[in-house]
Amino acid sequence: MVAKFDSATAMLRALASFLQGRDFPMLGGRPWAEPLAGGLLGLVNRLPEGLRERLYIYSGWSEATPPAKLARVRSEELADWVVDHYPRRRYSAVLVGSSNGAAVHLAAALGVPWLPQTLLLPVRQRGVHPDEPAQDLEAMVEPARALLAANPDLVLHHKHDANQDRLMIQRMTYFRVKRLRLGAAYERFLADHLEPGGMLLLVDCTLSWPTTKVGDRHVFQQGALGGATVQEAHQGSQRVADYLRRYGSHRRRGDPPPPDADRPEAEWGFEPAMGEDVERLAADRGYRVRRIVFDQPEDLSPLVADLYRDWYRRRGIPAGRLLVESFILLEPWLALVTGSVPLWLVFNTEPSLATIHRYLDAARPFDEIRMTLFSHGVESVGLPTIDQWRSVLHRAGKVGSFLGVDEQAFPRDFATLARYHQALARVRKRYPMPRSLSLEELDAFLDRSGERYAVDWR
Amino acid sequence: MGAVLDRLVDRRLARAAGSQWTRVDGRRFHARHAGPEATTASPVVCVHGVGVSSRYMVATMTELASTFEVYAIDLPGFGLTDKPPEVLDVVGLADALAAWIQVAGLGRPALLANSVGCQVAVDFAVRYPERVSRMVLVGPTTDPAARTTLGQVLRWLRNLPGERPGQMPLSVADYADAGVGRVLRTFGHALVDRIEDKLALVQAPTLVVRGDRDPIVPQAWAEEVTRLLPHGRLAVVAGAPHTVNFAAPGALAELVGPFLVEVDLA
Numbered sequence: 184m185v186a187k188f189d190s191a192t193a194m195l196r197a198l199a200s201f202l203q204g205r206d207f208p209m210l211g212g213r214p215w216a217e218p219l220a221g222g223l224l225g226l227v228n229r230l231p232e233g234l235r236e237r238l239y240i241y242s243g244w245s246e247a248t249p250p251a252k253l254a255r256v257r258s259e260e261l262a263d264w265v266v267d268h269y270p271r272r273r274y275s276a277v278l279v280g281s282s283n284g285a286a287v288h289l290a291a292a293l294g295v296p297w298l299p300q301t302l303l304l305p306v307r308q309r310g311v312h313p314d315e316p317a318q319d320l321e322a323m324v325e326p327a328r329a330l331l332a333a334n335p336d337l338v339l340h341h342k343h344d345a346n347q348d349r350l351m352i353q354r355m356t357y358f359r360v361k362r363l364r365l366g367a368a369y370e371r372f373l374a375d376h377l378e379p380g381g382m383l384l385l386v387d388c389t390l391s392w393p394t395t396k397v398g399d400r401h402v403f404q405q406g407a408l409g410g411a412t413v414q415e416a417h418q419g420s421q422r423v424a425d426y427l428r429r430y431g432s433h434r435r436r437g438d439p440p441p442p443d444a445d446r447p448e449a450e451w452g453f454e455p456a457m458g459e460d461v462e463r464l465a466a467d468r469g470y471r472v473r474r475i476v477f478d479q480p481e482d483l484s485p486l487v488a489d490l491y492r493d494w495y496r497r498r499g500i501p502a503g504r505l506l507v508e509s510f511i512l513l514e515p516w517l518a519l520v521t522g523s524v525p526l527w528l529v530f531n532t533e534p535s536l537a538t539i540h541r542y543l544d545a546a547r548p549f550d551e552i553r554m555t556l557f558s559h560g561v562e563s564v565g566l567p568t569i570d571q572w573r574s575v576l577h578r579a580g581k582v583g584s585f586l587g588v589d590e591q592a593f594p595r596d597f598a599t600l601a602r603y604h605q606a607l608a609r610v611r612k613r614y615p616m617p618r619s620l621s622l623e624e625l626d627a628f629l630d631r632s633g634e635r636y637a638v639d640w641r
Numbered sequence: 642m643g644a645v646l647d648r649l650v651d652r653r654l655a656r657a658a659g660s661q662w663t664r665v666d667g668r669r670f671h672a673r674h675a676g677p678e679a680t681t682a683s684p685v686v687c688v689h690g691v692g693v694s695s696r697y698m699v700a701t702m703t704e705l706a707s708t709f710e711v712y713a714i715d716l717p718g719f720g721l722t723d724k725p726p727e728v729l730d731v732v733g734l735a736d737a738l739a740a741w742i743q744v745a746g747l748g749r750p751a752l753l754a755n756s757v758g759c760q761v762a763v764d765f766a767v768r769y770p771e772r773v774s775r776m777v778l779v780g781p782t783t784d785p786a787a788r789t790t791l792g793q794v795l796r797w798l799r800n801l802p803g804e805r806p807g808q809m810p811l812s813v814a815d816y817a818d819a820g821v822g823r824v825l826r827t828f829g830h831a832l833v834d835r836i837e838d839k840l841a842l843v844q845a846p847t848l849v850v851r852g853d854r855d856p857i858v859p860q861a862w863a864e865e866v867t868r869l870l871p872h873g874r875l876a877v878v879a880g881a882p883h884t885v886n887f888a889a890p891g892a893l894a895e896l897v898g899p900f901l902v903e904v905d906l907a
Contacts, residue, residue: 581867581870581874582867583875584864584877611862611868612868
């Protein structure tokens with residue numbers, strides 16, 4: 184029911200692999216199949232563009248759930264599925280809340296799990312044009328009602344992004360569900376696996392988006408964080424018009440239902456109701472709570488990168504390797520094994536390119552810069568060229584390289600999903616896995632330098 | 642037959658780079674030379690790989706010759722240079738290179754080497770640091786992850802289809818000159834030469850160049866070479882095999898030219 188290709192799932196699996204003492208080949212696929220998949224997808228990269236796009240659409244559709252089955256979804260089963268990923272032991276802390284690649288690296292450093300608030304349930308649909316968001320909404324009202332009736336502790340964010348998800352939304356709809364409460368499965372997991380008096384770290388990304396209320400616990404979101412701005416998603420722009428013309432659309436701007444309020448962004452934003460529930464549970468059970476509050480998903484990335492760099496320095500490891508990660512192409516285990524400073528980027532678009540350049544402007548130079556680069560199949564608004572991405576690599580003192588990227592095929596490089604891990608796994612000069620950072624060490628780092636970042640620790 | 646082939650091949654090459662003979666310790670060294678009459682930049686000395694000779698460097702020499710005075714040496718036992726009675730190992734070849742550079746009066750040249758030539762250049766740079774200004778290592782061998790005869794031969798075979806067919810007659814002439822026995826024994830010497838132990842001692846700024854279709858020098862090894870060099874930098878040439886200097890001389894010169902005229906910060 185839950186999408187494998189989604190941020191929450193990939194991050195959950197990457198972190199679970201880490202806590203099991205493993206790296207993360209092929210987004211959690213079978214390690215032995217990696218070379219084969221890399222080869223086959225390499226052939227796919229050579230197919231004509233149209234055919235490659237059809238395959239991408241099909242891969243999304245094949246994971247999606249028929250609308251009629253949504254009524255069978257139970258939020259507690261989803262939560263059970265989440266916690267089943269993690270090794271059964273006592274943790275000093277547990278992260279709860281927003282999906283965030285930097286938070287995954289923070290959790291890995293601390294050696295603790297993360298309980299996601301948001302999951303993606305892709306729903307099959309057909310016959311709705313990508314540039315007809317109102318039709319998509321209408322077609323999904325009934326399945327949404329059935330889903331929500333059966334799950335009173337979920338709020339549904341129906342997201343429609345004809346810019347970056349143009350291929351996927353031809354045969355599926357993005358239903359993101361956010362938990363309003365921890366629920367029985369998460370509470371049981373905490374009772375069994377969080378140390379008495381342990382710490383709940385609430386990952387609270389305050390990113391919001393103009394949305395339309397469809398019904399009780401049901402909102403509709405037009406557009407998403409990425410290359411196009413909020414305004415462009417709703418009012419359009421010249422480059423949106425150019426983009427739609429390029430893709431042969433009958434429209435020159437999106438025509439979404441009018442938004443009525445800003446609400447948590449579907450994929451990254453934190454729904455505050457769950458925060459209250461976490462506070463309640465902590466008060467009942469004597470846990471400590473700390474909120475990690477930030478506005479943009481990438482705000483946490485420089486802080487976590489510098490935390491790693493500081494950690495390497497204290498361990499006597501040269502801290503001159505940077506691993507730039509794109510969206511779900513992340514590798515917490517190999518980051519530490521190769522002594523790489525992880526800097527997570529939310530996607531492959533212009534604002535993310537600006538983030539990495541800003542980080543490099545402020546940081547001491549890196550000898551080696553390696554970068555994963557996600558391909559979503561669309562030459563969407565605000566997508567930098569491969570040359571612009573390469574400019575990041577040129578900032579390395581010695582070695583700048585893409586990890587398993589087919590530069591000619593970007594942004595339709597589907598082989599990278601099977602290749603980025605392999606490329607990173609081949610990097611030589613490795614370091615032993617350190618013991619986890621303690622919360623005290625994290626605090627000491629924050630005391631030394633916490634003010635520098637756009638992150639509020641409450 | 643070797644001599645006939647030599648004449649055919651060399652007549653064509655001589656148009657781009659003339660032969661130059663130097664007597665060093667009683668032995669005649671052959672090198673090719675091209676470039677402007679007067680230039681302020683350090684001369685560039687090209688060092689060939691195992692079995693081959695200055696011949697496959699001419700394409701790169703031609704690209705660089707408008708700006709730099711470029712030499713390509715035939716190491717003793719290869720190409721047209723006299724054969725020593727013994728088969729020199731990497732250290733012996735580096736000593737011979739040093740002696741020739743001194744007698745030829747080249748001062749403190751930059752070195753541009755390919756394949757096993759990189760091992761000779763690195764050994765030279767470590768033991769004669771005052772005699773080298775900069776280095777370009779194109780496809781440096783030998784990757785310790787495949788330090789076996791079988792491992793290297795398999796990689797060499799995988800590389801072959803990616804090389805330009807035009808290299809074939811040059812290589813045949815080169816192997817005929819050197820003799821198969823000398824080629825194989827030099828390869829054996831190169832196999833046990835631990836370049837990875839020397840790289841950290843190289844003081845010269847060094848550009849490592851790898852063709853991204855080079856199975857003999859995988860990306861991870863090229864990165865490791867660069868990491869170990871105190872003043873190293875890696876550049877990757879898209880679509881090129883092991884012998885970038887022959888297969889993609891234009892792309893190589895575009896990287897090498899600016900690197901050779903950089904102001905030394907090291």
